Amino acid sequence: MVKRVSLWDAGCPVARSLDVIGDWWSLLIIRDAFDGVRRFSEFQTGLGIAKGMLATRLRDLTGRGILETAPASDGSAYREYVLTEKGRGLFLVIVALRQWGEEHLYRPGEPHSSLVDAESGAPVARLELRARNGRPLGWNDTRVRKAGGH
Template structure:
């Protein structure tokens, strides 16, 4: 098995981010927490992931400050995984991946889930990058300095 190389010391924020959340299990766990999943058994059942892999990913996400353990919301003796402020900051990343997948990975008319506004029930608007003055910008109108 190939050992994973750490990108933590990279000068690139994308590389550092991938060092923390760059495998699919981590992103699917984070997605599930946003969707209300909190307990180990719920993750395992929903994702179909091996116990050892799940335990490793949950430990890593906790050690890196994305998740934290909290008393169970139902008052039982269980502990639950919840997003930290750092973890909640990944919401737009998950939405961006969702919208990219909707645009490029489905056939017209193919069934899929939708992200909707709880208040109105309407689909959320598309993410868009804006310049400081509010003007919409695309990749060709930006550069890394």
């Protein structure tokens, strides 16, 4: 088995983010947490992930401050996993992945889940990057300013 290389000290915010959430199980766990999944058994059943793998991912996400454990909401002796403020900050990442997948990974008319406004039931608008003045930005309208201002 190849040892995973840590990107935690990288100078790039994308690399550091991938160090925390860069495997598919972690992203799917986070997705399910946004959908209201809270218990180990619910994550395990819904994802079909091995218990040991799930335990490792939940421990890592908790250790990195994405999830925290809390007493079970039903008063039982179980613990539940809930998103922290840091974890809730990943919502736009999950939505961006969803929208990219909807656009590029389905045939026209092929059914898939969709994200809707809880109040109106209408599909949510596409995410869009904008300049501070509101002007829409594409990939070629931006550049990365490296650390140190270069």
